[in-house]
Amino acid sequence: MKNIFSLNVIDKIKKHKIKTTIGCILIVVYYFSLPQTLFKSNYTTVIESADGQFIGAKIADDGQWRFPENDSVPYKFQQCIVAFEDQYFYKHFGFNPISMYHAFLQNKKANRIVRGGSTITQQVIRLHRDGKKRSYFEKGIEVILSTRLEFRHSKDKILQLYAAHAPFGSNVVGLEMASWRYFGLQPYQLSWAEAATLAVLPNAPSLIYPGKNQQKLLEKRNRLLKKLYLDKTIDKDTYELALLEPLPQKPFSVPQIAPHLLQKVAKEHKGKKVKTTIKVGIQERVNDIVSQYYNLYKQNQVHNIAVLVVDVKTRNIVSYVGNSPTDIEHQKDVDIIEAPRSTGSILKPFLYTAMLDDGEILPNTLIPDVPTQISGYSPQNYDLAYDGAVPASRALARSLNIPSVLMLQEYSVTRFYEQLQKLKLRDVNRHPSNYGLSLILGGAEANLWDLCKAYAYMSGTLTNYTQTQDEFRSNELATLNYNSAFKTDFGKPKREKNVFSAGAIWQTFNAMKEVNRPHGDEAWRFYDSSLEIAWKTGTSFGGRDAWAVGITKDYVVGVWVGNATGEGRPLLTGVESAAPILFDVFRLFPKTNWFQAPYNDLEEKLICNQSGYMAQENCDASLQWIPKTAKKTESCPYHKLIHVDKSEQFRVNNNCEVMDNIVTKSWFVLPPVIEWYYKSKHVNYKMLPPYKEGCVDNNQDKKMDFIYPSANIKIMLTKDFEGELQPVILKVAHSNSEMELFWYLDEKYLGSTKTFHEMQLVASTGTHIITVVDELGIEIKRKVKIESN
Structure with missing residues (x-):
């Protein structure tokens, strides 16, 4: 039976080849009559906070506020638009012949177009074919394409297309922008009266102008509300309350809570809606802090501030303030966060960590702090004073320049440069020889984004290591993220470090915790409520850049203060200008516990209490935790045995004193130049006693x-x-x-x-x-x- 039917069909096709061919062509034309992407419009770039609040938008290239399509249409607007525009929307297949017939009669009677008779599906097609003249021929095309659209999409999808592309007056396109522009709300927050107001606008967009046609708009809205009431979509109380709601007046401004993040998103996701990782409450409060300090600093002609807050656990951006609320003249649109700026001292913790990690120093190894000239380069401390020698940890905490330069000279510029490359500081991109020893004092440039990423890596490494008891993660140095749709992949567990070991990082953070706090917070150690923060400041030459970066287990906060133009200002320093902002931002967060010690990456060793070196037999020593990699450092070079008389006032030997009166004693002796400055800062330092008269200086100590x-x-x-x-x-x-x-x-x-x-x-x-x-x-x-x- 099937075979007979198939043969009959084949025979008919052979007899009517032309009709069959034409039919096939028409089917193909019909199938491809709509492009795969119906709307290729320029869309507004939109950003939302982590909890979905609208925090910023950048207008589309064609000057229209046209938001990207939403996944759904809110229930209230859906009921309103269907009731107003197309009450048989869910019953017809793209067009309504009865409605079209009544529209034809009315238009013929009025001798002009007074009614369209179009369904919502047809209106989507008309929006797609924007610019076509309205005619009966065009109406026929709309009917055909409407049926094709019904084949392709569900009713809900068609309604989404309409809501996203319908005109709502002026340059406002789409429900989402109209909802914000006229009511300051997101579509799902609209009341019945507000939804009804927007539902009648695409039919007559000009009615929305404040002070113009308000009565007509009110009447249309109220008629729609009555229809909803009669259709039992809303109850009587809702209807009566809705009638009392006023019409929108002055349009709401588009929020600009994170304008410089919006710029960044617009470059990377143009015309998209991006749900960011920004916490709107934190962002607004950081904005307020920056605004307050801007109003203060501009009196010193300092006009630009940037703040970046990173969640260490996720590497998500919590707050992004790319610039202060200054003006065009002072570069308000420049995003400082990714702008390369002179680093000042902000790289010093990386050098300290690298030298600890490579066993070049111990946490408190004495570093010379004396007048220094290296190949014509003469670094100076900020206070132009010298300590003679200072423990490495204190040199970092006090940000002393001369010890840092001498440490870099010992470590080598090339090795340190390689470490900075591992940390992915993109702006440190010249050959190491171009930087020289100035690399540690601001000779290089970096940006706030990369610095926060590097310090977040250190915090994340230490926290993960202590939680897993000896594991690192292969992608710990992950990029920072502002997109909620993206989850950072930290890679697989491994035993090898990425850049720095956990023990070296822990010792560095302990040193950074001791940095002197800004004015008013000097006594922080005496308060239980004080925040324990590892932090560092930096000031570039000429007062052009002031930095502050703070690190806890949970957050990294980076601050830059200066002028985007590069103009330096007196009194602009990291401690006085950037640090107060840093601590005000940290006060927005709950207090957290200090980092746990990574004991699996530490070793307890006897350390000389005075020199900070590995103890030798003549040292006054104590057990201290040091990174395992640091145990190869040399023993203390400054303690030696000397022979003195019983009063310890003179050095003696058997040439001038009987053996019973000779006392052998361990003595802490610094080289002459170091000693010269060291003794003025350390009243307890005891210089070598002179030789007793008649004694011979057999050792010829360098005096x-x-x-x-x-x-x-x-x-x-x-x-x-x-x-x-x-x-x-x-x-x-x-x-x-x-x-x-x-x-x-x-x-x-x-x-x-x-x-x-x-x-x-x-x-x-x-x-x-x-x-x-x-x-x-x-x-x-x-x-x-x-x-x-």
């Missing part, structure tokens, strides 16, 4: 050394306004402050000094030998090259 000049340097003599060469000041430190020193240039005697050993020198250009001799005949020499300009 003095040059402070300036360093070995084999060029000295450039300058001229005053009258063209006269100005002298250079030579400086020497001697362990005996009462000793007289005698100075020579080549073989020419220059003079002698006591107490303060400084000598003026003016010499001819060329290479010279400077010799200094003390009263005991001990001499030091220094070879220098003198030039004049």
